[in-house]
Amino acid sequence: MNYVAPTALLTINGAIAEVCLNRPKALNAINVEMAIALRDIFAELAQNTEVRAVILRGEGRVFMAGGDLNYFREASDKHAAAEALIGPIHDAVSLMAGLPQIVIACLHGAVAGAGMSLAMAADLAVAEQGTVFNMAYAKVGNSPDCSGSWSLPRIVGVRRALEIALLSDDVSAEQAMSLGLINRHVDKGQHEIEAKKLAERIVASSPAAMTNIKKLMRQSYDNNLSQQLDAEAEAFATTATGEDFSEAIEAFFERRKPVFRGL
Template identity: 90%
Template sequence: MSDEFAPALLTINGAIAEVRLNRPKALNAINVEMAIALRDIFAELAQNTEVRAVILRGEGRVFMAGGDLNYFREASDKHAAAVALIEPIHEAVSLMASLPQIVIACLHGAVAGAGMSLAMAADLAVAEQGTVFNMAYAKVGNSPDCSGSWSLPRLVGVRRALEIALLSDDLSAEQALDLGLINRLADKQEHDVEARKLAERIVASSPAAMTNIKKLMRQSHDNNLSQQLNAEAEAFATTAAGENFSEALEAFFERRKPVFRGL
């Protein structure tokens, strides 16, 4: 299979990587091949010390319409089919969440089911006007995967999360912004530009600071106050000993922009 026909594609341009969901004819629905491809891509990015920001986007008319329902419909053993799909995509989500780089979801069209779960698992999210969000799992008689049940209540609270998941009503991009499901609402066909602007701002910042902020925020729900204070102290002291902190201090007092290096 040539790269252009792979179910997920990775391109790297300097310090910014782009991960593209590449099943546009199937509305980028996740199948086993895409799950494995995403897992392998995020594993590769985890070892990349040059990339500082990752943009996750979908080819074609939508970001992602969810899981591949035809895959399940045709499976004689649906339990085995579910395991075969969920294992690699859950590995992919776990890898993405733990990447040292900041992941920005670039959303358009439909963001449904596993697509919504994947978008919520990213660190930041941009959507164009007209984007429609729907958890959708209840519509096909099942429950969330891809960390949807973990991310949604953390973003919107348990009561609102239950409403969104149980009723599976469409949410507009404006509603998603109000709920905190996305960070930016872009004009039509400008979501790529807005996501790139965010990525460039991340790349221009201290790599250690970006990585530590992501790590601290993501682990905070699992720590008590004492544990989080210890984690903050360790991260701050370690970063303070690095050259980028010294560069930031000098730039501040010299009234210039700092020049950061490394990851």
Template identity: 50%
Template structure:
């Protein structure tokens, strides 16, 4: 089987130094997910997980939308086929991303709907163009959500507001998304790529062990009682303090210079 040209591949996967870029590439259907895209996304996430040189990950969409959800044209294959060929690989990919030491950034524009919104919520940080429009949308198709929306959304906005967003599925513009905490920053559409790259480069310069530990602590916190979380923090600090990057960070602070983290 021949590999399609990069311009025709459902997912574009490139590196910019320590930053990995995964870009959904079905702009003709607003990057709606089909089985091919889901499989490519999982494969790329597995590759990133095995590459210690990746220090930040950016997930974006080609064209005028980040992602308009699942490809409804393929839903006629039946619920089991959708679960096996679309939802299962995407869920596996999201578990990989959550477990990475590298921070994961969603860079979104235009339609951020259904699975696209779920995916943006699953990332560690999100930056949005001012033309972004969010809609969970699942209930409009007579179904419940996937890609972790039911786990992430209540943790970001609270249970009552999460239920409102899910059950009513009203559109949310970029300014409201920022107010609700669905995104970390809103920028002019023309500046989205540059601002995303600036944020990714800043994160890629950080200490990987510390960033990974912070991700784990934050994501696990609501499943722990307070004493258990304090113990996890103590163990996490001890693990980070044993790294060369911790020694570098302390030395840089005392010497009043920028730290140069190597991942050691």
């Protein structure tokens, strides 16, 4: 099954989907067309019960160089232009964060501006050696979008987040790994292989467990302890009635790997 748009591609192979940013000549900079395509793709994936993991990658030399500055340069009404772009891309980010599937950002080259924000909004991230991260917004006289100001302080802390955003210095893949911006730092050319391995591990796990873990972690910042305990109790009790939980218990006592079927 394939969904094709000029600026974004969705390919589904079994339980793994791949979302490809497809403006390589523009370094995958986001324009309105790409923003709408990503919104529609993530909306479609939200309804797909067969897909269990999503790999987000960029075509060409980089993951994403940020927003399309030429779009703003040519706009006579920059406020209207900003609204036309930010509306659908923010919808896309919100949809991606809320997907029942686990989203893995597969990163290479430049990961800048909105590209860095988008990468941080994914659930897991893999980057090859030589990948360079830069918030970049300050360099163009503006502030973060695409949830960058939400994700960055939660990952690295407020003081470090301010440094990264205010100074817009390059962050190497090695530094990104030490800061927790990525989960895996791999050799050149190995990022897609590693992302696929992670996706396959997710697919081999209990779907309910993966979905509930993601949901609980993401809502934890908005809950107090009592609310989070209630959410954990509800999720655990509901999942405990499924066949996958029973299979996992039997496999534990039989000293074998469980075979999850999503039931």
